[in-house]
Amino acid sequence: MSAREQFEDHGLLRFLTCGSVDDGKSTLIGRLLFDTKTILADTLSAIAKTSEKRGMGAVDLSLLTDGLQAEREQGITIDVAYRYFSTGTRKYIIADAPGHEQYTRNMVTAASTANLAIILIDARKGILTQTRRHSKLASLVGIPHLLVAVNKMDLVDYSQATYEKIKADYLEFAGKLGIEDVRFIPLSALNGDMIVDRGDKLNWYDGPTLLDILEETPAAHTEHTEKFRFPVQYVCRPQDSANPDLHDYRGFMGRVEAGTLKVGDAVTVLPSGLTSTVKAIQIGGVDIPEAITEQSVTILLADEIDTSRGDMIVKSSEVPAAVKQIEATVCWLAETPMDRNRTYLIRHTTRDSKAKLAAIDHRLDVNTLEKVAAEKLAMNDIAQVTFKLAQPLFADPYLENRGTGAFIIIDESNNNTVGAGMIL
Amino acid sequence: MTQRSTLSHLDWLEAEAIHIMREVAGQCANPVLLFSGGKDSICMLRIAEKAFRPGKFPFPLMHIDTGHNYREVVAFRDKRAAELGERLIVRSVEDSMKRGTVVLKHEGESRNKHQSVTLLEAIEEFGFDACIGGARRDEEKARAKERIFSFRDEFGQWDPKNQRPELWSLYNARSHKGENIRAFPISNWTEMDVWQYIEREKLELPSIYFAHKRPVVLRQGSIVPVNVPLMNGELTNLPKAGEEIIDLQVRFRTVGDISCTAPVESDADNVEKIVFETATTTITERGATRLDDQTSEASMEQRKKEGYF
Numbered sequence: 001m002s003a004r005e006q007f008e009d010h011g012l013l014r015f016l017t018c019g020s021v022d023d024g025k026s027t028l029i030g031r032l033l034f035d036t037k038t039i040l041a042d043t044l045s046a047i048a049k050t051s052e053k054r055g056m057g058a059v060d061l062s063l064l065t066d067g068l069q070a071e072r073e074q075g076i077t078i079d080v081a082y083r084y085f086s087t088g089t090r091k092y093i094i095a096d097a098p099g100h101e102q103y104t105r106n107m108v109t110a111a112s113t114a115n116l117a118i119i120l121i122d123a124r125k126g127i128l129t130q131t132r133r134h135s136k137l138a139s140l141v142g143i144p145h146l147l148v149a150v151n152k153m154d155l156v157d158y159s160q161a162t163y164e165k166i167k168a169d170y171l172e173f174a175g176k177l178g179i180e181d182v183r184f185i186p187l188s189a190l191n192g193d194m195i196v197d198r199g200d201k202l203n204w205y206d207g208p209t210l211l212d213i214l215e216e217t218p219a220a221h222t223e224h225t226e227k228f229r230f231p232v233q234y235v236c237r238p239q240d241s242a243n244p245d246l247h248d249y250r251g252f253m254g255r256v257e258a259g260t261l262k263v264g265d266a267v268t269v270l271p272s273g274l275t276s277t278v279k280a281i282q283i284g285g286v287d288i289p290e291a292i293t294e295q296s297v298t299i300l301l302a303d304e305i306d307t308s309r310g311d312m313i314v315k316s317s318e319v320p321a322a323v324k325q326i327e328a329t330v331c332w333l334a335e336t337p338m339d340r341n342r343t344y345l346i347r348h349t350t351r352d353s354k355a356k357l358a359a360i361d362h363r364l365d366v367n368t369l370e371k372v373a374a375e376k377l378a379m380n381d382i383a384q385v386t387f388k389l390a391q392p393l394f395a396d397p398y399l400e401n402r403g404t405g406a407f408i409i410i411d412e413s414n415n416n417t418v419g420a421g422m423i424l
Numbered sequence: 425m426t427q428r429s430t431l432s433h434l435d436w437l438e439a440e441a442i443h444i445m446r447e448v449a450g451q452c453a454n455p456v457l458l459f460s461g462g463k464d465s466i467c468m469l470r471i472a473e474k475a476f477r478p479g480k481f482p483f484p485l486m487h488i489d490t491g492h493n494y495r496e497v498v499a500f501r502d503k504r505a506a507e508l509g510e511r512l513i514v515r516s517v518e519d520s521m522k523r524g525t526v527v528l529k530h531e532g533e534s535r536n537k538h539q540s541v542t543l544l545e546a547i548e549e550f551g552f553d554a555c556i557g558g559a560r561r562d563e564e565k566a567r568a569k570e571r572i573f574s575f576r577d578e579f580g581q582w583d584p585k586n587q588r589p590e591l592w593s594l595y596n597a598r599s600h601k602g603e604n605i606r607a608f609p610i611s612n613w614t615e616m617d618v619w620q621y622i623e624r625e626k627l628e629l630p631s632i633y634f635a636h637k638r639p640v641v642l643r644q645g646s647i648v649p650v651n652v653p654l655m656n657g658e659l660t661n662l663p664k665a666g667e668e669i670i671d672l673q674v675r676f677r678t679v680g681d682i683s684c685t686a687p688v689e690s691d692a693d694n695v696e697k698i699v700f701e702t703a704t705t706t707i708t709e710r711g712a713t714r715l716d717d718q719t720s721e722a723s724m725e726q727r728k729k730e731g732y733f
């Protein structure tokens with residue numbers, strides 16, 4: 001029996017952790033890695049040495065997630081770090097987005113690929129402005145599952161009343177934000193209670209442990225049926241003179257952003273609007289009967305249709321709108337504020353279009369969660385805006401489909417990625 | 425093939441890697457794939473096959489040879505490139521030494537870090553605008569925040585403060601002339617994923633990845649291979665006076681420059697056994713096997729700033 005066949009594979013879950021400084025994010029991640037036995041001996045001994053150097057007694061698990069030298073020197077974390085662990089049945093990618101001034105852009109970046117967010121609350125402090133801000137951002141970025149983790153329960157004598165109060169407070173404002181799927185769990189990251197092991201101090205809590213929740217959370221794209229969307233990345237025309245079979249080969253290569261496709265399905269190629277049927281679906285030149293969401297495949301069509309990078313193949317029964325004006329929620333990422341008079345480049349799927357800001361409807365104050373009037377966009381601002389486009393995009397609302405609802409904004413003068421957008 | 429509604433974790437990682445390679449091919453004018461003959465780059469070649477066959481790869485393969493590579497690996501490198509029918513470019517640190525652009529502090533100094541110079545020279549020679557590499561975020565702390573598309577300036581330098589935000593799977597590979605993008609399709613893979621993939625895809629590997637007997641000495645807690653034959657038959661890594669040579673059953677977890685790659689003691693003589701060993705192992709890959717990384721926790725970060733891969 002091969003090693004692989006020993007366990008079922010429940011795929012991969014990406015999640016992010018958010019909380020204010022000192023809520024215990026790093027400790028929680030360290031604990032997950034530690035208790036799932038992925039912390040390897042030499043990493044541990046390096047940490048033990050550093051803990052000693054800093055005059056700490058016990059091994060500080062939060063040191064596991066500290067990253068670069070520059071940050072270590074300043075003692076802060078400033079960027080998104082990715083961590084990995086596996087339970088044998090599932091692989092996990094953790095996006096760790098730290099706080100501080102750049103928080104909004106870090107969190108939006110980390111959240112963009114996550115399917116679950118853990119929102120940490122310090123049991124002694126309860127719900128803070130940051131808690132509201134993190135929750136709002138998580139819902140804006142369309143994370144389908146929120147898990148509110150009330151941490152440091154050991155410092156409130158593992159009090160059930162404290163936990164219930166925080167839960168009630170949270171549910172009250174979550175209702176206002178329109179957050180639906182939210183679960184709660186009491187924890188002590190430091191002692192490892194209710195993370196992988198239940199511990200013996202939280203017996204009044206009869207729900208699943210944190211890891212059990214992660215193991216059960218549906219992976220992306222499994223919860224509702226989606227329309228088939230296939231942005232063309234690359235066209236394969238081998239034209240190998242030694243192999244006449246390949247003479248007419250035209251493979252449209254890309255990744256299925258949403259939905260599924262079978263051989264024989266009727267499809268439309270955008271922007272031309274020409275239609276055909278699927279002759280074959282391949283990976284590496286080998287036929288497969290069907291392509292599913294997130295799979296990278298090559299599509300061959302029955303008819304010769306001129307198609308190139310930036311085009312999109314869709315099912316003929318579910319053609320998206322071609323839009324030359326988009327309304328979107330934008331998070332500004334660059335230190336240089338957005339210049340209303342300039343033209344930017346929008347990259348949506350594999351397609352680029354020049355874009356100009358037509359209007360700023362409002363800015364979201366991420367602390368009060370109020371809509372305020374705005375004339376400009378600076379770093380970490382989140383606003384609802386309207387862009388005019390030079391080229392049509394084939395877009396879906398972001399909350400329906402992240403893959404075809406998201407875009408980035410590029411400043412062509414320095415090629416930087418300066419903004420992130422979600423189509424309304 | 426059985427169909428399921430979601431991809432298994434290996435299928436997901438593979439699909440992501442294929443997508444990244446195709447983005448490089450779609451966005452960059454003149455990319456190159458760095459192929460060393462090591463396990464990570466062997467996985468990358470299989471991914472490239474899945475991404476581009478029946479077509480040819482839209483990039484050549486390139487190896488920066490330190491001249492101190494294991495013979496088995498160099499032979500494997502050439503064989504694999506020939507089997508695939510793809511073009512292999514080899515540029516050597518020894519040529520940079522002859523040109524005087526690489527100067528060793530002393531004859532025995534590890535040539536590993538000097539690969540950066542030869543790599544930058546090759547990038548300039550061929551005008552490559554992107555290099556596809558097999559680095560993984562789990563290898564080392566300084567890589568945990570590395571982007572999948574990492575931007576390098578005209579001097580090949582990586583500035584951790586000046587990296588582009590990377591959201592969703594929308595990659596920005598735009599660069600001005602002289603600047604360079606490094607793309608890492610297997611960023612999200614762990615060592616375990618790599619071995620599982622090798623097992624699933626039945627990928628062939630250089631023999632030194634499997635348990636074999638070899639003469640070694642124990643030096644400061646590391647197993648150091650000695651009397652290793654080079655391509656020209658000359659021996660390198662000679663033991664120091666007074667060191668006791670023992671014949672040990674070992675395998676390599678990474679294969680790089682001989683002077684800085686150490687094996688681990690192991691009986692795992694096939695991929696399946698290695699998968700099991702990796703699952704139960706207690707030491708991370710670089711900690712065990714990269715002699716040059718141990719000097720400082722942050723030494724990798726330092727080398728990356730200087731243009732290292």
Ligand SMILES: Nc1nc2c(ncn2[C@@H]2O[C@H](COP(=O)(O)OP(=O)(O)O)[C@@H](O)[C@H]2O)c(=O)[nH]1
Nearest residue numbers: 021022023024025026027062151152188189190
């Ligand atoms: N008593 C107690 N302390 C905790 C717990 N979780 C974290 N801490 C401590 O809180 C401090 C901040 O934790 P850290 O993980 O660095 O927070 P971060 O800033 O959110 O990453 C550290 O001193 C931790 O040891 C907990 O569950 N109980």
